[in-house]
Amino acid sequence: MAKIIKGKPVADKITEELSKEIENIKAKGGQPKLATLRVGERGDDIAYERGATKRAEKIGIEVASVVLPGDITQEDFIEELQKLNKDASVNGILIFRPLPKQIDESMIKNIIAPEKDIDCFSPVNVGKMTEGDPTGFNPCTPSAVMEILDFYGVEIKGAEASVIGSSMVVGKPVAMLLLNRKATVRVAHSKTRDTAAVARQGEILVVGVGVPKMVKEDWVSEGAVVIDVGINVDDEGNMSGDVDFEKVQKKASMITPVPRGVGSVTTTVLAKHVLKAYKQQN
Amino acid sequence: MAKIIKGKPVADKITEELSKEIENIKAKGGQPKLATLRVGERGDDIAYERGATKRAEKIGIEVASVVLPGDITQEDFIEELQKLNKDASVNGILIFRPLPKQIDESMIKNIIAPEKDIDCFSPVNVGKMTEGDPTGFNPCTPSAVMEILDFYGVEIKGAEASVIGSSMVVGKPVAMLLLNRKATVRVAHSKTRDTAAVARQGEILVVGVGVPKMVKEDWVSEGAVVIDVGINVDDEGNMSGDVDFEKVQKKASMITPVPRGVGSVTTTVLAKHVLKAYKQQN
Structure with missing residues (x-):
């Protein structure tokens, strides 16, 4: 019979390491911050948002949750994304996908700032993953x-x-x-x-x-x-x-x-x- | 015994298709242009440059060959590359690699304009290749x-x-x-x-x-x-x-x-x- 290898011990170990590091950062006045960007009210997205927020906050990461109406235009969506790109207090951006069909994902993936693209949406990070470049973010x-x-x-x-x-x-x-x-x-x-x-x-x-x-x-x-x-x-x-x-x-x-x-x-x-x-x- | 499948008939067929297309473009006053960017006098680079230039010109593509001294600084190299990035008459840029060791390739690949990066040096194009995105350039x-x-x-x-x-x-x-x-x-x-x-x-x-x-x-x-x-x-x-x-x-x-x-x-x-x-x- 196989050993059942659960995720929790893995998550716990990483959590412990991250918590310590973030404690040190906070002691020096720093504050890592995640922005989540959700369009509409899809159950999957909300569940993942909740899980990600809970986990991040537990570790000491601040989370800003941006929720946009399901019928937002592409133009307005891009404007919101650009704000997060430019906001120096935001270190990582998580966009819930798939985006509604009025928004062209193949355009958006080229707009998210690669250095904040923590779930490998941008082709820059896909490329770095393929190359094995450790400066990128793998999915x-x-x-x-x-x-x-x-x-x-x-x-x-x-x-x-x-x-x-x-x-x-x-x-x-x-x-x-x-x-x-x-x-x-x-x-x-x-x-x-x-x-x-x-x-x-x-x-x-x-x-x-x-x-x-x-x-x-x-x-x-x-x-x-x-x-x-x-x-x-x-x-x-x-x-x-x-x-x-x-x-x-x-x-x-x-x-x-x-x-x-x-x-x-x-x-x-x-x-x-x-x-x-x-x-x-x- | 295997059929020996040579490259020439493949190249000839593509050449024929490209030549026709470029003829049409020229008839309308257009002119596709390749810039090659070589540092130093490595034999491999010179041979490839010669082959690429000959082939491109045969098809009707203009070629500008930029050759920089082998001891060029990274800063000066980047300046030359930026010129080609900005030059609207240049459609594609081919950088011969490996670059000499005073130039950090992992920096340069992020500077070449992805839309001119016809040999997939930029992580953007590596990413598009991995995704199968047809707008990119595969190596x-x-x-x-x-x-x-x-x-x-x-x-x-x-x-x-x-x-x-x-x-x-x-x-x-x-x-x-x-x-x-x-x-x-x-x-x-x-x-x-x-x-x-x-x-x-x-x-x-x-x-x-x-x-x-x-x-x-x-x-x-x-x-x-x-x-x-x-x-x-x-x-x-x-x-x-x-x-x-x-x-x-x-x-x-x-x-x-x-x-x-x-x-x-x-x-x-x-x-x-x-x-x-x-x-x-x-």
Whole structure:
């Protein structure tokens, strides 16, 4: 039976480190600050906003929550974003996505100040991630995957890693982060002929596709470390990952649960990035 | 025996298309222009500059060659670059790399105007490449690999692709371009335990590591399409790729030679990017 590797101990450890650092900063009169920028009242956004705010404040980061009407024009949205870009007291900006359709994301991502773009919306940060440039901000969820692997002592260098899914939210960035740490990486997706075969090659298997319980036990090699980034909620409100947890846990050596897995670390990584932005700016 | 897939027919076809387009632009009074920016007198740079200039001029692109002394300060270099950034008559800028060590490349890549950065030096373009954003400029050599695959009718979507090497010059970008076209991609590198096994899984095998003749016939699966991006020159001036051509050609279905393979397409892709930049700017 696999060891169940939860997110909380990982988040707790990072939180402790960040709290200490921020205490020191405050003692010298500094104050890291996050601005969240939400358009409209989508439940997902509100839930993530609440989680991120709670976590950041717990660590000692100030949070300014900007909420704009769901029918705001692109022009007005850009004006609000520019204010945050220019506001020297704001170190990090989190824009909840997807934005409503009257706002062109491909334009906005080029407007957010890269040095405040703590969740890798700007192509500048996507580029730095691909290059492995440590001055950039990697996206929070893929970074949370890496934090979990490191916390639980999983050797990445030289490991056979399989990533299922190639979205910009999970698959592609996870693949790049694993590659930059010198794993041997393979990526499968909807056009892959034999996804199970790719999955089985992974000593580390990361799944982020948004299909509940897609990964069965015969997709997983004996002793694999399985990181489930999927969050699926059924009609009755039950949450499950992309991995068939009950079955796969009999075969894996370690497995993240859903909930209480990767998702529990994401907002802590966000806070970590705010602190990084603060230090770069001061 | 493999079909030897040379670069010239690929370059010729693109050249023909570009020439027509540029003829039309000129008829309307327009003039696409490339500026090359070289520091010092490195033989590699001069050879590439000559090739790029010849190709661009043949197609009807004007070329301004800026050559700076090898001991130029970073400040002066930046000033020259800024001039090209601001010069509205210049559509594309090619900086020869590596730059001498008194110039910090990680700073320069953030100064070159992304919209003129036709060889993907700026993290903005690296990011757009990773995202698959068609407004960016992908690096020329990896793009040449894709042009060759397309010209010779190699199906990329759903294909099993193996990339050997994970540099920012070849391996990583090739992997991203293949992934964005929905190949199932695996990447091996110096820390990979069994590189031959990864190579053998590729129906498309792209190699860019800089080790002469590293890829032997037992690394290649029967019927694979082999793209050799390596350019190695021995003490006697003989050029070879990273693939043991004589042996591998017996097993592959198609194989690029070195020389006269990928390298023959790179400067044509560069010219294509100058035209793209011109059109975006006008």
